[in-house]
Amino acid sequence: xxxxxxxxxxxxxxxxxxxxxxxLLKLALRYRGVxxxxxxxxxxxxxxxNYGPVQVFRYHDEEALKKAHPGPLLFRDxxxxxxxxxxxxxxxxxxVIDHEGGKFLLYSDASKARLVDxxxxxxxxxxxxxRTSSGKPMESIATARAQRMIICAYxxxxxxxxxxxxxYCAFFTDLNETRQVSEKKFPKDVEAEDIYETVREILKExxxxxxxxxxxxxxYEGEPxxxxxxxxxxxxxxxxxxxxxxxxxxxxxxxxxxxxxYKKLYERTGLTTxxxxxxxxxxxxxxxxxxxxxxxxxxxxxxxxxxDAVEVFGKGNVYTQVIGGVxxxxxxxxxxxxxALASNFEACEFYSKHGVVFVSVVxxxxxxxVFHDQKRxxxxxxxxxxxxxxxxxxxxGLKADNDDYKHCGNHADADLERVD
Amino acid sequence: xxxxxxxxxALLADPATLKVxxxxxxxxxxxxxxxxxxRLQEDGTLAYxxxxxxxxxNSLMLALHWAGKAAEILLSxxxxxxxxxxxxxxxxxxxxxxxxxxxxxARAEQGPNSQVGGVWVLEALKEEDAGYEARKRxxxxxxxxxxxxxxxxxxxxxxxx
Numbered sequence: 001x002x003x004x005x006x007x008x009x010x011x012x013x014x015x016x017x018x019x020x021x022x023x024l025l026k027l028a029l030r031y032r033g034v035x036x037x038x039x040x041x042x043x044x045x046x047x048x049x050n051y052g053p054v055q056v057f058r059y060h061d062e063e064a065l066k067k068a069h070p071g072p073l074l075f076r077d078x079x080x081x082x083x084x085x086x087x088x089x090x091x092x093x094x095x096v097i098d099h100e101g102g103k104f105l106l107y108s109d110a111s112k113a114r115l116v117d118x119x120x121x122x123x124x125x126x127x128x129x130x131r132t133s134s135g136k137p138m139e140s141i142a143t144a145r146a147q148r149m150i151i152c153a154y155x156x157x158x159x160x161x162x163x164x165x166x167x168y169c170a171f172f173t174d175l176n177e178t179r180q181v182s183e184k185k186f187p188k189d190v191e192a193e194d195i196y197e198t199v200r201e202i203l204k205e206x207x208x209x210x211x212x213x214x215x216x217x218x219x220y221e222g223e224p225x226x227x228x229x230x231x232x233x234x235x236x237x238x239x240x241x242x243x244x245x246x247x248x249x250x251x252x253x254x255x256x257x258x259x260x261x262y263k264k265l266y267e268r269t270g271l272t273t274x275x276x277x278x279x280x281x282x283x284x285x286x287x288x289x290x291x292x293x294x295x296x297x298x299x300x301x302x303x304x305x306x307x308d309a310v311e312v313f314g315k316g317n318v319y320t321q322v323i324g325g326v327x328x329x330x331x332x333x334x335x336x337x338x339x340a341l342a343s344n345f346e347a348c349e350f351y352s353k354h355g356v357v358f359v360s361v362v363x364x365x366x367x368x369x370v371f372h373d374q375k376r377x378x379x380x381x382x383x384x385x386x387x388x389x390x391x392x393x394x395x396x397g398l399k400a401d402n403d404d405y406k407h408c409g410n411h412a413d414a415d416l417e418r419v420d
Numbered sequence: 421x422x423x424x425x426x427x428x429x430a431l432l433a434d435p436a437t438l439k440v441x442x443x444x445x446x447x448x449x450x451x452x453x454x455x456x457x458x459r460l461q462e463d464g465t466l467a468y469x470x471x472x473x474x475x476x477x478n479s480l481m482l483a484l485h486w487a488g489k490a491a492e493i494l495l496s497x498x499x500x501x502x503x504x505x506x507x508x509x510x511x512x513x514x515x516x517x518x519x520x521x522x523x524x525x526a527r528a529e530q531g532p533n534s535q536v537g538g539v540w541v542l543e544a545l546k547e548e549d550a551g552y553e554a555r556k557r558x559x560x561x562x563x564x565x566x567x568x569x570x571x572x573x574x575x576x577x578x579x580x581x
Contacts, residue, residue, distance in 0.1 A: 020486040021486070022486070074515075076485075076510060076511045076512070077482065077485050077486065077511075077512050078512040078513065078514055078538060120516075122515055122516075123515060123516045123517075146514065146515050147514065147515065205520075206520050206523050206524055206527070207514075207515075207519065207520060207523040207536065208515070406473075406514055418479065418482055419479045419480075419482055419483045419486070420479070
């Protein structure tokens, strides 16, 4: 048995009967990685599956741009897996997916000794392959998850300019040059009208999306800080809003703005939820791992702004997340998993008391991030983490609908709420 | 499981059939819901649209799926025919062609403001005639002492009220 293999999954299944096998597999695939065998790669090249290579939080080197890539993986119960494929991260003994008899089959390892289950991939949205009236490919404007449309409004994070980016981050990076993708490959700015037209197009496909999600690289220009970024989002959200009657299900993942900035966003647009991610709770580790956020906002203000946002958007409509596992990064991270869990549960308790939904993701050491060679804690650590977060949120009457399996697919703790 | 019987298939295809899906939690709780969209698919599985993602019925069905347990389906026609199917949830879809076909169907029937949380695909494990006459035959054979003595198949016409 090794960490995250099928034997280990079965052991965890017996130990934690409240965590279903599908959710354990979701964690394991993120943790252990996935290799697509040749028939699966060929099947994914099919027009029904091929999402193309552009992904917001990963690198974009020449080889990756040539390949077909699938959308989120789907387990039979609908659980989505934002799995880590071998060409994006390095794995020693990943799970493998083959394509046999018209089905994608997940196997325990390259020997295919044990069939795990039949899986599928989120179908390619109908708007992929279409162009805006200005000629832009719509899939370059917005990428789709199972029921979420992700718009990256600004493809550059200025924290990288001074080497102050979050240490786990590979936002629009270029593996060849180990820095953010050049303006020539991906223009930084995205036109609001292109976004409006892309959203309009996706609405033509029945039942395809139930949430518009926006994010971008951090842009601290303006007075007060981030004012230019807030105005950019307002402009874009107003353009998107022309498609809808009043408010529309939406989330903005961005820095923790001031209450005045949040009010402006809420009052001038149809935005419903915001997600200023704390990333790591411990004060000392936040300063080390997220130096840009510390410098341009500061941890205390980040937390206060997040809590203040609840006054604007309402209880349960403000989210924050941790990159589960970075709190144990060497050399400054916690020395034990128990200490790390205690820190995360303290954070969840604090935020929950203030009406903020606190969720987690599994840290993946992306190849072009500072933390590319960091080891992760045990898989059981993540199982304990998601169980604890679910229990704390439940105690405070909070649910993570906006970041659940249909919308994000990255938060196993939210998956557990499906039967609550 | 072999293909469903002609009786079950006919009831599933009949738009006048009431189709009830029952999911129990194993601790005394259960939820029964009318699911008129329930249909037999070409591959022999059953599928229906669950309108509400956060409904108790949906949560219970998911819990059954996670636990590898089965739900019950009751089909009832106005002419008295009734059929019971025990079926295990095998898949929950909220994207892709099957989901979209149910979504389109819901919009055609209920208008453009209708909602479909997802589509459950179930595998039938066993079936039985749940009509009154069939159930009575079984009861009479298995527990004959419960029959009222003034029933026509026990007492001749002249001796009954």
